[in-house]
Amino acid sequence: MQQFRLGDTGPAVAEISALLAGLGLGNGTASSTFDEATDQAVREFQQRRGLSVDGIVGPETYAALAAARWRLGDRLLSLATRPYVGDDVAALQERLLELGFDAGRADGVFGRRTEAALRGLQREYGLVPDGTCGPATLRALRQLGRHVTGGRPQVLRESETLHRSGAALPGKVVVLDPGHGGADRGATGHGLDEAAVVEDLAARLEGRLTAVGVRTLLTRGADNRPSDAERAEFANDAGADVVLSLHVDRAASPRCQGVASYHFGAGRGTTSTIGEKLASLVQREVVARTDLLDCRVHEKTWEILRLTRMPAVRLELGHLSHPGDAARLADPAFRDTVAEAVLVAIQRLYLPADLDPPTGVMRLPDFAGR
Numbered sequence: 295m296q297q298f299r300l301g302d303t304g305p306a307v308a309e310i311s312a313l314l315a316g317l318g319l320g321n322g323t324a325s326s327t328f329d330e331a332t333d334q335a336v337r338e339f340q341q342r343r344g345l346s347v348d349g350i351v352g353p354e355t356y357a358a359l360a361a362a363r364w365r366l367g368d369r370l371l372s373l374a375t376r377p378y379v380g381d382d383v384a385a386l387q388e389r390l391l392e393l394g395f396d397a398g399r400a401d402g403v404f405g406r407r408t409e410a411a412l413r414g415l416q417r418e419y420g421l422v423p424d425g426t427c428g429p430a431t432l433r434a435l436r437q438l439g440r441h442v443t444g445g446r447p448q449v450l451r452e453s454e455t456l457h458r459s460g461a462a463l464p465g466k467v468v469v470l471d472p473g474h475g476g477a478d479r480g481a482t483g484h485g486l487d488e489a490a491v492v493e494d495l496a497a498r499l500e501g502r503l504t505a506v507g508v509r510t511l512l513t514r515g516a517d518n519r520p521s522d523a524e525r526a527e528f529a530n531d532a533g534a535d536v537v538l539s540l541h542v543d544r545a546a547s548p549r550c551q552g553v554a555s556y557h558f559g560a561g562r563g564t565t566s567t568i569g570e571k572l573a574s575l576v577q578r579e580v581v582a583r584t585d586l587l588d589c590r591v592h593e594k595t596w597e598i599l600r601l602t603r604m605p606a607v608r609l610e611l612g613h614l615s616h617p618g619d620a621a622r623l624a625d626p627a628f629r630d631t632v633a634e635a636v637l638v639a640i641q642r643l644y645l646p647a648d649l650d651p652p653t654g655v656m657r658l659p660d661f662a663g664r
């Protein structure tokens with residue numbers, strides 16, 4: 295690209311002049327002559343942008359000018375073969391970074407990392423995670439703008455949503471997802487099979503949730519086995535507030551034992567914050583109320599966690615390959631205890647921090663209806 299400076303004329307100068315005018319620089323009118331006003335405007339632009347201030351429009355200044363004309367919302371942004379470049383992309387990246395999503399450097403180029411961060415935001419916000427910054431995402435960003443400053447903003451934003459949705463359980467929609475089903479029995483061991491255990495656990499939990507006013511839906515009956523993508527779609531269609539997927543593990547070694555909880559996450563910046571919180575509450579309540587070994591909370595990208603648009607947690611409740619875990623799981627009283635623990639975890643998710651009781655002590659009927 296050639297350089298343009300004071301005294302030059304022509305269509306390229308007219309374009310430069312129009313770009314400057316669009317930014318409110320110069321005398322505000324486009325001219326096909328690079329005059330004193332244009333020179334002044336270019337210098338001002340260069341100064342603002344941290345470019346060398348020489349009044350000359352070379353490739354670097356021209357690229358910056360071309361990028362500067364885009365304001366966030368002027369066009370749809372997504373990952374493209376020829377990447378979108380512009381101040382709108384930089385503004386989006388800055389917002390994503392502020393909100394805790396790792397968009398890398400705010401370099402104004404819409405690359406893979408920007409897309410991943412954008413999907414993370416969309417997922418957290420309950421939008422379709424399509425990686426395209428369109429009207430719905432812009433609306434979400436505007437809403438976030440009002441409530442969110444500093445700290446871990448996505449936590450604040452989600453807490454705000456939780457707060458608005460009310461601290462009580464009545465009216466919530468919970469989708470319970472007993473794993474496997476039909477001919478697929480899942481893990482087996484010590485006379486038990488996973489599909490039956492989690493079905494029974496789901497029924498115990500369903501009864502408790504329904505009793506406190508929660509609309510409870512199950513992803514499957516005794517005889518069918520939807521795919522995980524179908525289960526996630528079911529939860530999305532139902533507008534569920536949370537999804538709880540119930541599984542029991544097994545391992546090659548009979549010494550493996552314990553309970554673990556999983557939430558969506560694929561590394562820094564794309565974790566489901568509320569999913570993580572619910573997973574941690576479920577894990578802590580189950581561990582506090584039973585003697586299962588604590589195998590902790592982990593991030594996974596399983597479909598039931600990734601394709602659901604609400605916080606989703608998958609519980610792996612003990613190992614059927616372990617004699618002790620299997621004996622516990624065979625006991626109906628133990629399953630009741632677990633159902634109680636999960637119910638309390640779901641309730642605690644919706645309690646404001648000042649009402650949140652210590653782990654292991656809350657009895658739900660005390661809180662129902664408050």
Ligand SMILES: [Zn+2]
Pocket residue numbers: 473474480481488541542543
């Ligand atoms: Zn399973």
